[in-house]
Amino acid sequence: MNIEDFVRENVKNLKPYSSARDEFKGKADVFLDANESPFNTGLNRYPSPMQWALKNRLAEIKNILAEQVFLGNGSDEPIDLLFRVFCEPGKHEVIIPVPTYGMYKISAEINNVAYKEVFLTKNFQPNTSEILSSAGENTRILFLCSPNNPTGNLYEQEIIEDLLKKFKGIVVVDEAYVDFSDKPSWITRLGEFDNLVVLQTFSKAWGLAGIRLGMAFASKEIIGYMNKIKPPYNVNTLSQRIALEALNNSEQHDSWVTAILAQREILEGVLPTFPFVQEVYPTEANFILIRVNDARKLYNYLIAQGIVVRDRSSQPLCESTLRISVGTLEENVKLLESLKAFE
Ligand SMILES: *Cc1c(COP(=O)(O)O)cnc(C)c1O
Secondary structure (H helix, E strand, O other): OOHHHHOOHHHHHOOOOOOHHHHOOOOOOOOOOOOOOOOOOOOOOOOOOOOHHHHHHHHHHHOOOHHHEEEEOOOHHHHHHHHHHHOOOOOOEEEEEEOOOOHHHHHHHHOOOEEEEEEOOOOOOOOHHHHHHHOOOOEEEEEEEOOOOOOOOOOOHHHHHHHHHHOOOEEEEEOOOHHHOOOOOHHHHOOOOOOEEEEEEOOOOOOOHHHOOEEEEOOHHHHHHHHHHOOOOOOOHHHHHHHHHHHOOHHHHHHHHHHHHHHHHHHHHHHHHOOOEEEEOOOOOOEEEEEEOOHHHHHHHHHHOOOOOEEOOOOOOOOOEEEEEOOOHHHHHHHHHHHHOOO
8 A cells, every 4th residue: 555645735845843852952051942931940951763772672672664653732633643644624434333442533633634433243243244345445544442341341453454454544443451461552553554553542551641641553664754743842842851751661561460450350350240241252452341220220329339331332333331440459349349239
């Protein structure tokens, strides 16, 4: 696939903003080039625009090149930039298998890009033939979320592989929850598929939703186009610093993941025993989707107990479901105690 053919003309042609720090790369100790304050607050200098320290560390961990890494203000930013690189507003369109994460659709709407929603199968897998027959000459991106939010399941490897080969456009695999799954990331397959973009985030397993740091991994070419149109200083100094510290303390991440998996297993064992629970869906994420007799009633009851879960009943194929994040031992005990008292 020739990626360049899918890139918007204006993106191909534009000359990106060149910041003071882009233009000077040597060594100096007097910086009078960016109208910053000279007084040391610890944060008086602009952040590293390309975040190379953090990207080099990620490249080492993921076994790819630093030029294959994009960092943004949450995953929201790479999602938005992919629309802006590949989709001409009012002309191109994208395909979103549903139910899934709501942000793809919102980002499409913000960018005035049409989207086609294609239902997942009853096992919550992408419907390959429906997806491929919905794609036309103006289709640019397919969003696959695996493990999928809100269903929790992983998409089958063969299905994703088939779509990567047959879909004529960019295939985004959003792996926000991959740390909780026992299958490898699609990052390991980047060399085989030049239309693949993998998204990951510091918001879930790393426990850093507050720093707003999302990652995209793809070919150097695709990442290059995203860099070309990003805001120059899109990741602030504190977020870069804290993410680097977290990567260098990965035992913490690993022990949190282990704890969540143990708690998930307990919830998966106990939840099916409640009479009002009709189904507990298989999950490879840090949440569980359950189908209950009366989702609204249970949701309101839990709120009254001081417990907030997510009612997903309005989503296609998710009638009368609640999505429950896996919490700490204490939180899960409180949840199960409350459920025991519900009739
Ligand atoms: C939570 C989540 C994200 C993370 O979004 P951030 O903007 O990085 O916090 C991305 N994709 C999916 C499917 C999610 O559920």
